[in-house]
Amino acid sequence: MMRTLIFKLLRLSRLPFIFRELLQRNKVSILLFHDLDKEKAEEIFRYLSGKYNLIHLNDFIQACQNKDLSGIPKKALIITFDDGHIGNYEMLPVIREFNIPVTIFLCASIIDTNRHFWFNFKQSSFSSLELKHQSNKERLEALSTVGFEQDKEFDNPEAMTREQILEMKEMVNMQAHTLFHPCLPRCNEEEAREEILGSKEKLENEYALTINTIAYPNGDYSDRDIRLSREAGYTHGVTVDAGFNTIHTDPFKLKRLSMNDSCTMDELIVKASGVWAFFAPDRRKKNNFGWTNNVEQ
Numbered sequence: 001m002m003r004t005l006i007f008k009l010l011r012l013s014r015l016p017f018i019f020r021e022l023l024q025r026n027k028v029s030i031l032l033f034h035d036l037d038k039e040k041a042e043e044i045f046r047y048l049s050g051k052y053n054l055i056h057l058n059d060f061i062q063a064c065q066n067k068d069l070s071g072i073p074k075k076a077l078i079i080t081f082d083d084g085h086i087g088n089y090e091m092l093p094v095i096r097e098f099n100i101p102v103t104i105f106l107c108a109s110i111i112d113t114n115r116h117f118w119f120n121f122k123q124s125s126f127s128s129l130e131l132k133h134q135s136n137k138e139r140l141e142a143l144s145t146v147g148f149e150q151d152k153e154f155d156n157p158e159a160m161t162r163e164q165i166l167e168m169k170e171m172v173n174m175q176a177h178t179l180f181h182p183c184l185p186r187c188n189e190e191e192a193r194e195e196i197l198g199s200k201e202k203l204e205n206e207y208a209l210t211i212n213t214i215a216y217p218n219g220d221y222s223d224r225d226i227r228l229s230r231e232a233g234y235t236h237g238v239t240v241d242a243g244f245n246t247i248h249t250d251p252f253k254l255k256r257l258s259m260n261d262s263c264t265m266d267e268l269i270v271k272a273s274g275v276w277a278f279f280a281p282d283r284r285k286k287n288n289f290g291w292t293n294n295v296e297q
Contacts, residue, residue, distance in 0.1 A: 007266040007276075016273035020051065020075060023274060027244035028060050028069075030078040031272060032256040035085040038094060040261065044268060045079075045098045052077035052272075056101035057173055061212060061236055064247050077272070078103065080238065080256065082177055082215055084111050086157055089164040095171050104168075105177035105215035105238075108199040112162040114153040117181060121148045132218060135296050136187040150180045165207060174209045176200050176234075181217040184225045185295045192225055192295075197232040212236060222295045226252045241290055242277035253291070 010016070029052070036044065048054060053073035060078060063069050081088055084106035095102055110117060118139075119128045123146040131139045140150065165174060178184070178195040179202070187195060196214065203209045212235045216225065219240030229237055229252060236251045243255035259271055270276050 004264065004266070007264065007270050010270045010275055010279075011266045015275045016269045019273040019275050019278070024052075024077075024244060025074050026069075027246055028055070028072065028076045028078065029244050029272070029274065030057075030080060030238065030254060030256040032238075032240060032258045033079070033081050034083055034261055035081075035087045036091060036261050037087060038090045041091045041094045042097075043265070044263075045094060045100055047265065047268060048077060048079070048272065049098055049100060051075070054079065054100045057103045057175075057213065059101075060245070061251075064249075064251055065235070067247050069247050080105065080215070082217075083107055083117060083181065084159045084165075084177065086160050086164075089160050089168065092168055092171065101173065102171075103173040103175055103213075105175050105213075106165070106199075106203060107159060107177050107179065107181045107217075108202040109150075109179035110181070111159040111165060113159070114155065114157050115150065116148070116152075116154050116158045118143060118148060118150060119181070120158060121146075123148070132183050132186070132220070134186065136182050136191050139182070139186065162207070169207070169209065174203065174207070174211075175213045175215065176203055176211050177215045178217055183218050183220045184216055185220050185222045185292050188296045189224065189228075193228050193232075196225065196228045196234075200232050200234065213238060216240075219290055220292065221253075221290075222292050224295050239290065242274070244274060 052075045055076045055078060057078050063072050079102050081104045084104055088104055125146050126142060176199040178199045182195055184192050200211045203211050214229050214234050215238045236254060238254045238256055240258050241255050242257055245254055257271055257274060257277055260267055
């Protein structure tokens with residue numbers, strides 16, 4: 001209840017209006033969601049459409065490549081979703097209704113299967129945060145002791161099917177989120193290359209998608225992972241580092257504002273404006289995510 005009250009007070013303070021009209025006016029904001037239900041998506045899209053100019057991620061990429069934001073409207077905002085959850089498909093009627101550009105970053109080896117996201121696997125032996133600090137090999141070995149294998153087919157899918165993706169791709173920009181959603185800096189070079197390159201190739205070859213952007217899983221990335229992304233043919237990468245973007249933002253370190261899929265309107269307004277990221281404690285330091293120069297060899 002304290003958190004709810006804080007968002008209410010921040011909204012009433014008019015700070016979101018000030019941030020939106022001043023700080024966001026000449027910048028490009030990118031929001032990160034994961035798995036909105038249809039009703040919440042309708043509520044959120046209606047608000048964002050009324051307060052911001054929603055643009056396609058590729059329009060911003062083109063502007064960055066041309067070093068010219070003149071074609072980008074004021075208070076530009078991009079909506080993104082990570083993972084490719086099966087619930088994303090339920091948003092399609094809402095996306096069509098509002099006719100807004102949305103980008104979904106897909107885990108290429110989890111979509112169209114009954115494989116599950118490792119971070120959703122319910123067990124009590126260790127937390128997701130603990131696993132994120134282990135090497136990729138150690139994480140997979142630990143999960144195997146409690147019955148999870150990343151290739152295991154469960155009884156139900158957690159990610160979208162091929163048919164759903166092909167239906168959505170006419171309205172939705174699909175991009176890459178690796179194969180299995182590892183913490184890239186915890187992968188060795190060979191593992192990281194396979195996750196980064198393999199996801200791009202799989203999505204392009206099997207789904208006829210044009211892949212130019214990678215979203216780093218968990219918000220974890222390193223200079224090595226950026227190098228591998230460049231070598232794989234990506235032109236941009238998105239992080240969960242909070243902030244706004246300009247044509248001068250590092251193309252492989254595009255900033256996003258992380259949103260809560262079950263947020264109240266107060267929370268949505270405060271977070272979408274960047275007010276929460278400005279005043280909240282440094283989440284990167286607390287949760288140990290973001291850029292790192294410590295990678296597995």
